[in-house]
Amino acid sequence: MTKRTFENRQSQQIAGQTSEDTRLPMIQTGQALLSLRDSGHNLPTALGEVIDNSIEAKANKIQIRLDEDDTKGRKKRVHQIAIADDGTGMSEEILHRYLVIGFSTRYMSTSTMGKYGVGAKLAALNFARRIDVWSRESSTESWLHVYFDLDEALAQEKVGQTVGLEPPSTESVPSDLADLLPEDTGTLVVWSKVDRLEDGRLAPNFDQLRLEVEKELSRIFRYFINGGISIVVNEKKLLAHDPLFLMENTWGNEILTKHCHEAKSANKRGKEVLQHYEATLIADEQIPFSDGVGTARLRVTLYPPEVTRRRGVGGDDLAKRLRVPDNQGCISFVRLNREISYTNVLRMFPRGVDEPDRFIGIEVSFEPALDEYFGVRNVKRGVEPHGELRDKIRGRLDQYIKTARKLLEDAWGKVAKKDRDNNGEHAAITYRVKDADRTMPKGRAIGPQDKEEENQILDDLASDVVGDSDEATKAKYLEKIQELPIVLESVDFPGNMFVDVKHLAGKVIIRLNTRHRFYREMWEPLKDIADRDAGSVSSEEAVKAARRTVEALSLLIIAYGKAQSMDPNPNELYDDLTTYWGQFLNTLMGKVKDVI
Numbered sequence: 001m002t003k004r005t006f007e008n009r010q011s012q013q014i015a016g017q018t019s020e021d022t023r024l025p026m027i028q029t030g031q032a033l034l035s036l037r038d039s040g041h042n043l044p045t046a047l048g049e050v051i052d053n054s055i056e057a058k059a060n061k062i063q064i065r066l067d068e069d070d071t072k073g074r075k076k077r078v079h080q081i082a083i084a085d086d087g088t089g090m091s092e093e094i095l096h097r098y099l100v101i102g103f104s105t106r107y108m109s110t111s112t113m114g115k116y117g118v119g120a121k122l123a124a125l126n127f128a129r130r131i132d133v134w135s136r137e138s139s140t141e142s143w144l145h146v147y148f149d150l151d152e153a154l155a156q157e158k159v160g161q162t163v164g165l166e167p168p169s170t171e172s173v174p175s176d177l178a179d180l181l182p183e184d185t186g187t188l189v190v191w192s193k194v195d196r197l198e199d200g201r202l203a204p205n206f207d208q209l210r211l212e213v214e215k216e217l218s219r220i221f222r223y224f225i226n227g228g229i230s231i232v233v234n235e236k237k238l239l240a241h242d243p244l245f246l247m248e249n250t251w252g253n254e255i256l257t258k259h260c261h262e263a264k265s266a267n268k269r270g271k272e273v274l275q276h277y278e279a280t281l282i283a284d285e286q287i288p289f290s291d292g293v294g295t296a297r298l299r300v301t302l303y304p305p306e307v308t309r310r311r312g313v314g315g316d317d318l319a320k321r322l323r324v325p326d327n328q329g330c331i332s333f334v335r336l337n338r339e340i341s342y343t344n345v346l347r348m349f350p351r352g353v354d355e356p357d358r359f360i361g362i363e364v365s366f367e368p369a370l371d372e373y374f375g376v377r378n379v380k381r382g383v384e385p386h387g388e389l390r391d392k393i394r395g396r397l398d399q400y401i402k403t404a405r406k407l408l409e410d411a412w413g414k415v416a417k418k419d420r421d422n423n424g425e426h427a428a429i430t431y432r433v434k435d436a437d438r439t440m441p442k443g444r445a446i447g448p449q450d451k452e453e454e455n456q457i458l459d460d461l462a463s464d465v466v467g468d469s470d471e472a473t474k475a476k477y478l479e480k481i482q483e484l485p486i487v488l489e490s491v492d493f494p495g496n497m498f499v500d501v502k503h504l505a506g507k508v509i510i511r512l513n514t515r516h517r518f519y520r521e522m523w524e525p526l527k528d529i530a531d532r533d534a535g536s537v538s539s540e541e542a543v544k545a546a547r548r549t550v551e552a553l554s555l556l557i558i559a560y561g562k563a564q565s566m567d568p569n570p571n572e573l574y575d576d577l578t579t580y581w582g583q584f585l586n587t588l589m590g591k592v593k594d595v596i
């Protein structure tokens with residue numbers, strides 16, 4: 001623009017002579033919405049925006065239906081999503097504005113879930129190119145309909161037409177969606193022309209995507225589900241998932257009850273079956289703000305013994321079904337009873353995040369008046385506490401996480417001691433080695449040809465471990481080790497031999513000599529420290545034990561090399577042994593850890 005043109009326009013404006021053809025729209029609506037499709041939603045958080053509106057509309061039942069297109073010759077995909085509720089519905093005036101970005105009857109409210117008027121619209125566009133909405137305020141009224149189609153908007157914009165929304169009409173709901181409509185009042189939102197949910201994009205297949213939606217929504221809206229509001233995904237009613245393990249009637253309680261029933265059936269001495277498996281509450285504290293704007297609530301829990309069980313089980317099948325691995329280092333931020341973030345927050349854990357921390361539940365809840373302090377964004381996703389708030393949360397977590405870790409270590413120590421008393425010193429490791437051995441090379445040792453000799457070896461081992469007097473106990477021990485490929489036991493036998501190895505068909509029997517100096521001066525002191533509470537071990541004891549361990553391990557390797565030298569041709573004889581030893585040690589150390 002030249003200086004003269006600019007001055008002429010300034011003159012026109014001062015004179016009030018600005019014409020419409022000299023002005024440009026601030027936003028190219030269609031193109032802008034095309035860009036805003038990348039708002040960073042995953043499917044559960046996108047659906048959460050619509051559920052928020054349903055809850056605000058006093059809905060008691062919210063139904064979600066994901067429809068899969070499995071047309072032959074095309075990649076499977078979700079092609080349509082419907083969300084229906086039995087809330088109060090919308091008037092014709094509000095329905096007309098419902099799809100307007102920036103419109104909200106609760107705009108900038110500090111007492112409601114929504115405040116910006118953008119969440120549900122951007123959430124829909126993140127996955128779909130068309131949004132249809134039906135609503136009514138009375139059972140005697142017709143269902144009113146509005147829609148927005150992105151492709152139509154782009155076409156209108158291309159020929160210079162203004163992109164807008166037509167007034168509500170009485171267009172009927174498609175027959176395939178009619179069964180979702182509530183009998184009385186309510187709202188039905190339909191996302192169609194879905195183009196971002198084909199198999200392999202967000203999940204390997206439709207079932208995995210549906211399960212992810214169930215899992216996330218059951219946690220995000222746990223307070224509402226637990227309070228009695230029904231959320232249904234493809235006809236499955238969700239149970240609340242509480243990452244603190246404090247609520248009753250939850251997903252976790254159902255899984256644990258089933259697990260304990262199965263254990264009880266398999267073993268009459270299995271865990272007691274309960275209705276509720278409650279975590280230990282470590283902290284429940286109000287965090288005040290110096291300017292008096294409000295308070296946040298911090299709660300920290302240690303998961304119940306039925307979940308923590310023993311060291312090293314945080315990634316097994318039960319833990320995965322309970323969603324325990326997902327919890328490692330995560331903090332749940334809950335705004336007005338609705339979770340808006342469940343993730344790691346950088347540098348909030350003392351000593352960093354450790355694997356056992358997956359058994360610690362952390363929740364910070366707050367009111368919308370504190371949105372600015374928590375860095376809440378316009379789509380209610382993500383939290384970035386900063387300044388005074390961050391310092392206060394971090395300071396308290398430093399104390400409470402240490403407490404939870406110590407309680408966990410103490411509990412695991414007691415379980416480990418009980419296991420050793422009942423099953424032997426090395427039971428925890430040998431059972432984990434059994435799992436690891438499935439993918440390792442199998443031994444070729446033939447073992448004794450005489451079945452009597454093999455039985456004698458096993459009988460001698462049982463006598464070493466449980467004694468000769470109790471034949472029933474010996475039989476039970478032999479039954480217990482029957483499926484183990486490698487059995488390791490610490491027993492008392494004469495002589496200078498430290499390790500005695502016997503090979504049976506498909507099984508290796510290893511005995512450690514408890515009389516040997518290596519066991520007495522290294523193994524036993526370390527075992528004693530491992531059995532004690534973390535706080536009861538002095539730094540002097542720990543350092544002394546560590547130094548002697550390094551010495552003893554070094555001497556163990558030196559002795560192995562020296563023993564090889566006693567043969568005139570050690571390279572030819574022992575090369576394979578040394579290679580396999582190093583290979584298997586590397587594999588097992590990678591697969592077996594945190595079990596003692």
